[in-house]
Amino acid sequence: DTTVKQNPRYKLARVGKPVNLICSQTMNHDTMYWYQKKPNQAPKLLLFYYDKILNREADTFEKFQSSRPNNSFCSLYIGSAGLEYSAMYLCASRDRVSNSDYTFGSGTRLLVI
Amino acid sequence: AQSVTQPDARVTVSEGASLQLRCKYSYFGTPYLFWYVQYPRQGLQLLLKYYPGDPVVQGVNGFEAEFSKSNSSFHLRKASVHWSDWAVYFCAVNSGTYQRFGTGTKLQVVP
Numbered sequence: 001d002t003t004v005k006q007n008p009r010y011k012l013a014r015v016g017k018p019v020n021l022i023c024s025q026t027m028n029h030d031t032m033y034w035y036q037k038k039p040n041q042a043p044k045l046l047l048f049y050y051d052k053i054l055n056r057e058a059d060t061f062e063k064f065q066s067s068r069p070n071n072s073f074c075s076l077y078i079g080s081a082g083l084e085y086s087a088m089y090l091c092a093s094r095d096r097v098s099n100s101d102y103t104f105g106s107g108t109r110l111l112v113i
Numbered sequence: 114a115q116s117v118t119q120p121d122a123r124v125t126v127s128e129g130a131s132l133q134l135r136c137k138y139s140y141f142g143t144p145y146l147f148w149y150v151q152y153p154r155q156g157l158q159l160l161l162k163y164y165p166g167d168p169v170v171q172g173v174n175g176f177e178a179e180f181s182k183s184n185s186s187f188h189l190r191k192a193s194v195h196w197s198d199w200a201v202y203f204c205a206v207n208s209g210t211y212q213r214f215g216t217g218t219k220l221q222v223v224p
Contacts, residue, residue, distance in 0.1 A: 004156070033211060040122065042214040043157075043203070055210070090156060102212060104149075104156035 004105035006091050011110045013085075019078040021108045023091030029103070031096045032074040034066065037088040037107070049074055050096060081112045115140045115208040117187075119215035126194050127223055134189040134218045136178075136204035145207040146187040148178055151217075152200045160202075163187060174198070196222045 007022045023032065031050045035043040047056040049068045056064065063085075065077040078085055091105040118137045126132050138144055143165045149157040161172025168180040178189045187204060199222045204215040 006156075035214075040216060042216045045211050045213075048211060050210070092157075096210075101159050101162070102157075104158070106154065106156040 004091055004093055004103050006089075006105035006108050008108060009106065011108055013078075013081045013110060013112050015082060015112055016080050019081050019085070019110060019112075021076040021089055021091075021110070023074045023076070023093075023105055024072050025093040025103065026072055027093065027095070027103065028071060029093035029095045029100065030071070031094050032068065033092040033094075033102075034064070034074070034076045035090040035092065036060075037090055038086075043090055046076070081110075083112050086110060086112045115144065115206050116213055117146075117204045117206045117215040119202075119204055119218050121218050122216070123219045123221065125221040125223060128196050129193050132189075132191040132194045132198070132220070134202050134204075134220065136187045136189065136215060138185050138187060138204075138206050140185075140206060143182075146178075146180065147205040147207075147212065148172065148176070148187075148189050149203045149205060149214075150200045151203065157203060160189070194220075194222055198222055 004025045013019045033048040034046045037043045046060050046064050068074045088107045090107045092102045094100050094102045116139045146163040148160040151157050160176050161170050163170050163180045171177050201217045201219050203217045205212040
């Protein structure tokens with residue numbers, strides 16, 4: 001199986017409530033990424049895990065959390081959703097050591113109301 | 114900073130016609146460049162990639178791209194577009210530990 005799976009496909013959340021998005025891969029890739037995609041904008045990197053090391057972008061540092069309890073699984077957590085979090089969230093994985101291609105999931109479309 | 118720019122937000126072509134989608138890059142040194150396609154309700158799929166070498170790279174489904182250092186470009190081409198090519202196309206560049214993307218070009222195919 002060479003896919004990245006994301007759950008749920010669609011997520012509706014209320015302002016101020018937490019949101020947890022899930023991503024999994026079975027390719028034993030060492031690195032997993034989360035991107036945010038808004039209409040007419042480029043996918044923007046939020047954070048990535050290289051093995052167990054989390055790297056977060058400076059401008060989104062306080063807005064998003066993540067965990068990677070094992071190699072296959074990575075979550076994206078929003079503690080208190082705001083309207084500006086409405087977007088498509090794309091998960092990707094790759095193996096940095098072997099310089100593999102990126103594999104992307106189908107995304108989770110989050111709507112905050 | 115490393116980046117890519119896709120100047121055309123939307124391109125419309127007739128089925129069977131040729132296609133070029135533009136991508137300009139900004140990079141110190143020789144970049145690694147990529148084209149992805151996103152079909153409706155799907156994730157990004159890799160079409161092709163450029164690693165330093167032959168400037169023309171072949172991809173899936175008849176797509177190819179040409180790297181030009183003098184023009185800082187990596188344009189995507191296809192000789193004959195099919196209706197199933199209707200999608201959004203993203204150009205990307207390796208930027209250290211992750212990929213940076215352009216804003217995408219939405220391709221519409223008309224009869």
